[in-house]
Amino acid sequence: MSIIESGNVAAALGVKLCRANVIAAYPITPQTPLTEKLSELVESGEMNAEYIPVESEHSALGVCIAASSTGARAFTATSANGLLYMHEQLHWAAGARLPIVMCVANRGVGAPWTVWNDQQDSLSQRDTGWIQLYAADHQEIINTVIKAYYVAEQTSIPVMVCYDGYILSHTHMPFEVPDQEKVDAFLPPFRPNYALDPSMPANLNTVTLPEPRNNIRGELAHGYMELRYLLHEGMIRAIEVVGEAEQRFNEIFSVSGTAYMDMYKCDDATYIAVAMGSLSLHLRVVADILRDEGIKLGIIGIKLYRPFPCGIVADALKDRDGIIVMEKAISYGYVGPLYSDICSCLYTQGLDGPSPGFPYVHNYILGLGGRTIRTIDLMDAIRPICTGKRIKDQPGWIGLKI
């Protein structure tokens, strides 16, 4: 069924199709219509789930952590400062290996207050052990939510589905709502390895020592560092699982999506602009125009940010003349986070080992706190790089009026 709805509703319908058992949420703009929709679906009886209107985001994820530990499929959603308020719980959920799915309607963070879009919120949570997927349009939002549960439950790692606040959350676009039967075929019921149960008592997440230690049966149990290694290993394995989920999804729904990144006109491209979220679609317009000027520009939209599909990204970029990384976030005092990841993977992770002479990589920061991103500004920023301009000081800023 094809409908015209907002990105937030697309996310909510995805959650409904996944038959989430427990939803906990606290209102924050621009996430709110998503959780309002879920409360409506639950109250009207269209969705058989528990909806908990908690008193904070910290508690929202607290409810999900406990519900997931008790064997329920759990969902929450937030934005900006709400996500930051969850920070401790993000680490907890990942450390406890709980397959929670959360939507983040990306918004700039305070101070000063902004309600408008950038990606500083989710990108600053990069190292919490969550898988991060970025959607570029409404179809991707609903599809990614469904794939996210599959990936989370296969890897026992929580997944963040990120999409741009307002630009996607509040705009209406047509998209296909997947059939429930097919979603059920794609996503089997959640069967956790262990769920809290009085008939099988266990003490979860307790103090774990620096060194491995014997259990009561005399078997060596992990120390803290082993558990951290296993989370990292699980994340690396998740790259494969994300690919498998995509393939499985494509087969069941007869669609053709890509798992890690969307490539536009990259085959003959000498320059590639890289972005995440809706900006990657905006950049396609720029590629079309600049190609009329004779500039062979291709666009890559990164969909899987953590774990970072390093080899795949490096392979797509290493033989170009130049790369332009466009970001709605910054690691203050250095560069955009995606830029450092891409430089790092080009330097160390070319598929054949360290790249001998990797391409020039340029970084632009743009669109912070909802600053309008004009197509002409994108063209003016990208054109000089593609005609040989090289800048030592990174990053450059687009649309800055200072």
Add this chain to the structure above:
Amino acid sequence: MPSKPTILTLPEEELVHPGNRACSGCGLSIAYRIGLKALGKDTIVVVPPSCLTVLQGLYPVAATKMPSLNVTFASTAAAATGVLAALRSLGKQGITVAGWAGDGGTSDIGLQSLSGAAERGEDFIYICYDNEGYMNTGVQRSGTTPRGALTTNTPVFGKTQDKKNVPAIMSAHEIPYVATTCSAYPLDLYTKIEKAKAIRGTKYIHILAPCPPGWGYDPKYTVKVGKLAVETGMYDLYEIENREFRLTGASRKLLEKRKLVPVSEYLKMQDRFRGMKDADIEDVQRRINKRWGAYFEMFKE
């Protein structure tokens, strides 16, 4: 109501193993041992960082035969909510859910999530064991540390503020059951938890749990100190059931006797009060007399 328990009728099965990591003379270990007997085996316990985390054992060894979820400091009541929601959603019935947190985890960092859960009327028992300070981190002041107590971050003058009245805060949420008890009265503690189990909605039980290293007394006096807290009128045992306040157990007996033990006997047993001057002690006594005077007025036979 089940008949009044005696020490001989308590369930024999121990859900807390001997040889756990509690300090000798730990008031919490008495409370937890008896409390789990009252909660029974069909219970899921939610525990934030506290002395109880340590008591329950270090991975991969557990000191209790209970399914227990360790959660972040501020989220005990939210996590108990999540366990309940999952059980409802999965159609699992007959399981009691209990949050069991310390006074810091309740009166300070955990108060927001507790208040939220109580306002939503979540059907769990929240138990706060109150050893009147952050004992697990080395005896710092908490919201429930009493005035005058020396702690490692009130080292010179002692705490200069009053103890936060958490049961009163919970009572203001108009939940169906609020009770206070003390580890020195295990049968009182058992009865109140057992009673809470049978009530629907949010139940709050506050347990005074004396702490030998934190309070500065010989571990063999844990029961004596607890009893003195009650007999001096420093700490009252009561229930607020459907908004009705009633003194219970040893506090009710004080009401009948109309006579309190001087509070100096309680304060002087504990090293943490060594900095209190006679005038400070008199002030504490005056406050107790005022509160108990009102009780004597209120409950004239």
